Amino acid sequence: MEQELAAISEQVQAFWQTAMLQAELLLLPSRLYQIGILILCIALAWVLTRAIKPRVREWMHTLEGRPKWQLRALLLVNRRLGLIIFTALIWISAAIMSEVTPFVSRRFLLELVGTISLAILLVGFAARLVRNPFLRRIVTWFLWIYVTLYYLGIVEDVSRFLDSLAIEIGDFRLSVLTVITAAIVIGALVTGARLIQSTAASRIRANEDISPSMQVLAVKFLQIMLFGAAFFLGLKIVGVDLTGLAVLSGAIGIGLGFGLQKVVSNLVSGIIILLDKSIKPGDVISIGETFGWINALGARYVSITTRDGREYLIPNEDLITGQVVNWSHSNDFVRLDVYFGTAYGDDPHKVRKLAVEAAASCDRVLATRPPVCHIVGFGDSSVDYILRFWITDPSGGLTNIRGNVFLALWDSFKENGISIPFPQREVKLLDTGKPLPETD
Structure with a gap:
């Protein structure tokens, strides 16, 4: 432990000595006026940004019908406008100094700051390839720090310090x-x-020879293979011993067997x-009381x-164990199927004909498979019928098409004098010779 603390102390002292040496170099006359030029470029970039940025934003609002990638690129440029102007001013100043004096030391600080600001600007643009906002922020800051130190x-x-x-712990060593x-x-x-997966997934989904379910399976398998390979390859590149993961995989297997069944x-x-x-x-399914169409197939x-x-x-x-x-x-x-009944006085042949015509008049009912109507029984107060018809768009709803058929039956029966009976009850009071009780 004491050796580690001593090594860290030596690293800190080396950093301090380097920092003091750089501070002394900045106090040289050839560096002081370069610092003044940098301050002037910062102020001028701030003024120009305040003047130009609102006008650029107003111009962007007038753009209509442009592709989304162009609008996103313009928005990104507008956000980085201050750094773009500052980098341009620095390099213009360095070019002027190269014409004024042949000594590189007279423009060294300007070119150094210009190079770092240009690298930071390019990193900010390249980091947009990372879609996850949190991961993008981490990658951006790491690259900014690295190019600055470089x-x-x-x-x-x-x-060496990190x-x-x-x-x-034993033979295991993990450093920052x-x-x-x-x-x-x-x-x-x-x-x-992710870039390879998105490109391959778009090609798989565009292939009409592959069924939708196999497309989903192929995309999921591709995701697991690519991201798994990226993770383990990354650990292998940085020198992490993967043989130790065998014990971890065994523990994960036990956890899966007991807690994640x-x-x-x-x-x-x-x-x-x-x-x-x-x-x-896209399939239309019913499971229990739920009726709808499948929007997406997930892993779980x-x-x-x-x-x-x-x-x-x-x-x-x-979906595997239940009835679907x-x-x-x-x-x-x-x-x-639609069930209905008519009075015994109505001609059943006429009723069947009118029912078939009423169902065929509805828009979604197929004409290639004509509706049929049959008598299914003689009820207490009606002759019972079943009307069967076919559709090809269950995603459009089942209740609404049944309602339209019932409404067509109602209109047709009313127009042709077909009555739809309902149960009637007759209550008969018997005379027992006893007076009825009085009520208040």
Whole structure:
């Protein structure tokens, strides 16, 4: 422990001596006027930014019909406008100094600051490739710090200092430098994996020869392979011994076996659903009291959107073990039944004809599979019928088409004098010779 503290103390003293030496160099006359030029460039960049930025924003509001990537690029440039103007002013000043004097030392500080500001600007633009905001912020700050240290020429000193801050347990050693390097390398690899995955996923979804369920499975498998490879490759690059992960994987397996049974069951059920193609995005299904169409297939659940706009997340295990009605599994043809009754005095042949014509008059009812009407029984007060018809768009709703058919039946029966009976009861009071009780 004492040796580690002594090493850290030596590193701190070396940094302090370097900082004092740089401070003495800045006090030289050739550096002082360069500092004055830098301050003047900062002030001038601030004034120009305040004057130009609102006008650029107003001009951007007038742009209509432009692609989104162009608008995003303009917005990013507008946000970095101050740094862009400052970098341009620095390099203009350095170019003027190179014409005024041949000595490099007279413009060294200007070129150094200009190079660092240009590198910071390019890093800010390149970091937009990272979609996750939190990860993008971490990568941006790490790269900004690195390019600054690199052009200042103190990367090796900082690396030695960060490497001295380490935890050692037996043969295992973990330093701050290893953690930072692993985060940067894994972040870069994950970003590259995300770009490859998004490109490959768009190509897979555009391939009409692959079924929707297999497209989802292929995209999920590609994500696992790319991100897993990026993670383990990043650990291997920074020198982390992967053999120690065998014990960790065994512990994870025990945890999965005891505490995560439902989660693993849903994951396996999701893979089975994708493989057997029992359901796919866009299918109209019924499970229990839930009726809707599949919006997305997830690793743990299936998203079902109902007609009233509600989105239900059904665990994959329920779709495997429970009874599911898939209205569009093999085809889109759906047969619906409507039950009704008419009075005994009405001609059943005429009733059947009118019922078929009424159903055929509705828009969504198929003409290629004509409706049929049959007598199913003689009730207490009516002759009972069943009217069957076919549709091909169950996602458009079932209740509304049944309602339209009932309304068509009502209009047709009313126009042709067909009555729809209802139960009637006759109450008969018997005379027992006893007076009825008086009421208040």
